[in-house]
Amino acid sequence: MLETGTTWGFTGTTMTSLMFFWAMYKQIFPYHLQVYIERYVYKLMGWVSSSVHIKFNEYSEEGLEKSEAYDSIHNYLSTKSTALAKRLKANKSRNSRSLVLSLDDHEEVEDVFEGVKVKWSSSVSENENLNQSSMNRHKVYVERRYMTLSFHSRHREMITKTYLDHVLREGKEIGLKKRERKLYTNKSSNEWCSWRLGGKWSNVSFDHPATFETLAMDPEKKEEIKKDLVKFSKGKDYYRKVGKPWKRGYLLYGPPGTGKSTMISAMANFLGYDVYDLELTTVADNSELKKLMLDTKGKSIVVIEDIDCSLDLTGQRKIKKEQDKDVEDEEEKKKQSKVTLSGLLNAIDGLWSACSGEKIIVFTTNFVDNLDPALIRRGRMDSHIEMSYCRFEAFKVLAKNYLGIESHDDLYGEIKRLVEEVNMSPADVAENLMPKSDEEDAEVCLKRLVKSLEEEKKLAEKEEKKEVRKKKKKAEERH
Ligand SMILES: Nc1ncnc2c1ncn2[C@@H]1O[C@H](COP(=O)(O)OP(=O)(O)OP(=O)(O)O)[C@@H](O)[C@H]1O
Numbered sequence: 001m002l003e004t005g006t007t008w009g010f011t012g013t014t015m016t017s018l019m020f021f022w023a024m025y026k027q028i029f030p031y032h033l034q035v036y037i038e039r040y041v042y043k044l045m046g047w048v049s050s051s052v053h054i055k056f057n058e059y060s061e062e063g064l065e066k067s068e069a070y071d072s073i074h075n076y077l078s079t080k081s082t083a084l085a086k087r088l089k090a091n092k093s094r095n096s097r098s099l100v101l102s103l104d105d106h107e108e109v110e111d112v113f114e115g116v117k118v119k120w121s122s123s124v125s126e127n128e129n130l131n132q133s134s135m136n137r138h139k140v141y142v143e144r145r146y147m148t149l150s151f152h153s154r155h156r157e158m159i160t161k162t163y164l165d166h167v168l169r170e171g172k173e174i175g176l177k178k179r180e181r182k183l184y185t186n187k188s189s190n191e192w193c194s195w196r197l198g199g200k201w202s203n204v205s206f207d208h209p210a211t212f213e214t215l216a217m218d219p220e221k222k223e224e225i226k227k228d229l230v231k232f233s234k235g236k237d238y239y240r241k242v243g244k245p246w247k248r249g250y251l252l253y254g255p256p257g258t259g260k261s262t263m264i265s266a267m268a269n270f271l272g273y274d275v276y277d278l279e280l281t282t283v284a285d286n287s288e289l290k291k292l293m294l295d296t297k298g299k300s301i302v303v304i305e306d307i308d309c310s311l312d313l314t315g316q317r318k319i320k321k322e323q324d325k326d327v328e329d330e331e332e333k334k335k336q337s338k339v340t341l342s343g344l345l346n347a348i349d350g351l352w353s354a355c356s357g358e359k360i361i362v363f364t365t366n367f368v369d370n371l372d373p374a375l376i377r378r379g380r381m382d383s384h385i386e387m388s389y390c391r392f393e394a395f396k397v398l399a400k401n402y403l404g405i406e407s408h409d410d411l412y413g414e415i416k417r418l419v420e421e422v423n424m425s426p427a428d429v430a431e432n433l434m435p436k437s438d439e440e441d442a443e444v445c446l447k448r449l450v451k452s453l454e455e456e457k458k459l460a461e462k463e464e465k466k467e468v469r470k471k472k473k474k475a476e477e478r479h
């Protein structure tokens with residue numbers, strides 16, 4: 001549990017009472033003597049004190065690796081500090097919308113856990129380092145931050161076993177919630193550079209506003225999906241117990257504009273996950289695909305949109321020869337992705353899937369029947385979700401989103417009848433509902449929708465009649 005950069009020390013008085021002497025002593029004594037004195041003072045204090053102190057450094061001893069434990073403690077204490085500490089530090093990260101308050105240096109905050117009081121203090125010390133890179137080697141002073149946890153020695157067992165676990169877990173969760181989420185897209189392999197940060201994926205910050213509240217679909221189905229996601233995200237122990245990698249596949253299928261891509265954003269926002277948008281056509285071959293998958297982090301959704309169009313995964317093996325004949329340009333042939341169905345199956349199900357925490361895989365398609373059954377069998381795509389045309393329940397969500405209304409005496413009845421009869425996508429319904437100018441009120445938009453639905457209905461009836469006539473003609477010809 002305690003990682004690099006975490007050291008244990010036992011001293012005997014509070015930090016605050018030493019602060020004045022500390023400043024004086026730093027001025028008077030040279031650094032090498034300070035190290036010597038500190039070692040013995042600490043030892044002496046340990047003999048007379050009943051307190052235990054645990055020190056958590058921000059960086060590892062070599063100063064290279066940032067301690068995850070320190071970050072988690074920092075996050076955990078930021079909530080306590082805002083309410084309890086007298087001196088706070090305010091930071092605003094580049095993309096965050098609000099200020100982040102945290103414990104200032106040399107400040108203390110108390111915490112109570114299972115009736116036991118503990119104290120956290122944040123400190124910063126200056127360490128001497130030799131500047132190796134400079135032509136004239138000289139000493140530089142580096143600030144080293146650390147947190148000290150102090151408590152009575154009779155609670156040692158509980159604090160080290162239960163409390164610290166609790167702090168690290170909670171702090172990690174807070175960190176995940178407040179982190180800036182990313183939308184990744186895969187680079188082509190000639191852009192992969194091991195020495196450059198970023199690796200195989202480029203990213204932008206993910207800020208899609210879709211949520212389950214704004215997603216128009218049957219409310220029961222929506223609740224089911226939300227429950228399923230929550231169960232998955234909390235299922236670490238369960239997945240371990242049943243011996244399955246912690247991952248879940250969702251197949252979203254349905255006609256264009258029914259909200260498949262919107263659903264992915266809603267899922268990511270709901271769980272606080274990153275999104276990896278995998279463009280299969282730019283992946284050269286199966287081995288590249290595996291490497292890309294290995295380079296994804298946990299708490300993420302890996303998405304392959306329009307899986308039926310991405311590659312000819314359905315019958316790649318069968319029609320490959322024919323295809324090769326058709327592709328005359330050698331260069332073009334080289335550029336084509338060689339990812340095969342089995343390569344994709346391996347990448348989803350292979351050993352990689354057990355790496356780096358929980359992962360969701362989402363495929364979307366307009367034509368579910370065209371997909372190879374192996375690709376979407378349960379266990380691989382565990383949940384198949386049909387995104388359907390807009391029915392009345394979904395319409396109500398859209399009307400609330402776009403017009404801010406929950407009912408309309410005259411028009412809701414008519415719309416209810418029409419949307420149950422006409423196949424119109426939520427995207428089209430939304431477009432009709434969106435006011436086109438400030439003068440357009442809810443009624444104007446609803447009337448536009450009614451008109452549009454009626455036109456669609458007439459068109460559908462015409463098409464149906466045409467079909468019936470065609471069938472009749474064929475039947476007559478056969479006789
Ligand atoms: N179920 C829905 N709920 C809310 N908005 C929706 C829904 N479906 C579509 N929309 C609206 O329509 C637009 C297009 O939807 P989206 O891109 O999610 O459809 P899609 O199913 O992914 O379509 P395609 O199959 O063409 O990729 C969205 O930006 C959104 O505003």
Ligand SMILES: [Mg+2]
Nearest residue numbers: 260261305364
């Ligand atoms: Mg889409």
